[in-house]
Amino acid sequence: MKRWPLAAGAVVLVLGLVTGGAWMTLTPDHRTTFLVDASESPDFGEVADAVGAAASNMSADDSLALRRFGGTCASPDTSELVTPGTGQAAEIGDEARAIKPSGSATLLSGVLAAIDDFARTYPFRGSATNRVVVIARGGADACGKSADEVRTIVGKHTARAGVKIDFRFVGHRLAADQVKVLNEIAAATDARKPLLTKTSDELVTTMREISVPADLVAKEVKTAPCDGVTPETLAAAHPLGADVRYFDVKCQQDKFVLAKANTTTGQYDNLLVTFELQGDTWKYQSSGTSLPCGSIPQDVWQQWEMLCEFEAVVCRDGEAKVTDLDGVGCPTAIDIADRYRAAISAQQAQGQGLFWGSGEWSCVWPYEDGYSHAATPLKCTRTTDNKAVRLGDYQ
Structure with missing residues (x-):
């Protein structure tokens, strides 16, 4: 009879070890929820594509989830379309593209629900980072609460969740008044200032950049394409002559380069030369004292403080x-x-x-x-x- 307590104790010990081992094995390093504005808009497809691109750019070991918001202030509609889990980037993209946008923007209700998702013990939180990536498209929030009210409500939900959540906001094609509201909600979550995009390409690029965990971004920056651009690499990509040298090299977005070329630096008749990264190789695009816009975006020309000649x-x-x-x-x-x-x-x-x-x-x-x-x-x-x-x- 005395063996029963010993046997029971052994079972409890084994179950504890198994449970603890499973907890360590199943807990992801990073967990990210994509919170999508599904209110009525004519270009929701851009948002869905950007979410799919961002999800596919992340590690298969990251735990990913998808939540939507949009409805009315009296009945804000928000739902978790994909529950947190690893290896489901493709499902995130498919579910995002299957959303049928409707209603008005109810961003605050979506933010609160996303915070509450992290309050549950399971699915497991990330051991390194827990993030909510928000895309506001149809507006910011149509329900008109003051900044103080928003901060108070968000604070209560965050305290209840008991975990530090890193919010990242993207505003796509928003008007000035909508940006103001988005900034207030972002500030209430202690997030950095929202990033604003106006084109589908900008949205995809931005979503990919802010979705990747910070420690991985730091590693990528060390080997960014712009870091490897030198006068010598440009001369190899587009030789101009034995005595001609590239100088004043300016690289933007890790994809576009503007450089000057001449036999002597500081001349007034410097040749302007542009390059674009294609695959892993810098390709010559154009040269002259004035340049066509080509495939280089206008915001890049503005960062270079240059005007280009655009053909309709x-x-x-x-x-x-x-x-x-x-x-x-x-x-x-x-x-x-x-x-x-x-x-x-x-x-x-x-x-x-x-x-x-x-x-x-x-x-x-x-x-x-x-x-x-x-x-x-x-x-x-x-x-x-x-x-x-x-x-x-x-x-």
Whole structure:
């Protein structure tokens, strides 16, 4: 009979060792929740694609989850579409693309629910980092709570969760008033200032960068492509002559390089040369005293404090033709063109000039010298930099 307590004690010890071993084995180093604004918007596909790209860029050992938000202030709708787990980047992308956007932005309800997800013992939290990556698209939050109210509510939920959560916010195509609200909510979570994007390419790049855990980002920075750009590597990629030297090398986004070349530095007739990283190789793009914009984004030219010569690009041909006149990018050009046409169809444009505005865009059916009004195409202009998009063509 005395053997029973010993046997029971042995069983308890074995179960404890097994449970402890499982806990250590199953606990991920990093756990990340993608919190997606699923409110009504015409370009939600960009958000879904960016989430899928970010998830596929992360380690298969990272625990990933997906949560959506969007609804009404009276009935905020937020749900966990993919519960935390490793090896499910593909599922994150598929579920994000399957979302049908609806309702208004209810970001705060989504943030609170994401915090509460980490309050549970299981699924296991990350032993190194626990992160929520937020994409705000249809607005920031339509429910109008003050900054103090937001901070108080977020603080209560965070204390209840009992774990440090690193929030990262991205605002995509937001107006100035929406950015203000997003900044307030980010501040309430003690997050860094939200990153803002205007094109699908910018969104994908930003999501990939902020989703990777900080310790891995630090390792990547040490071997970033820009670190390896020297006058010698450019000379090997595009030789200019025995006496010509590259100097004043400027690299942006680990993908684009602008350099000057001449026999002697400091001359007024320096040759400007651009390169773009393709795969693992720097490829020559163009050279001259003035340069075409080419595939280099406008924000890169601005960082270089340079102007480029843009050639109008037909982003979409046919009856719904869209032409990028000044380099806003085809995704942006098509987006504003389609929204303007939809506004005209809904009789939201005003007067004979079909005046209509949305955020930083102002659209009109203009009068132009040498053309009748009927023969003049529609036009949208971005008020922040006066760059334009043409809808249709001259008749």
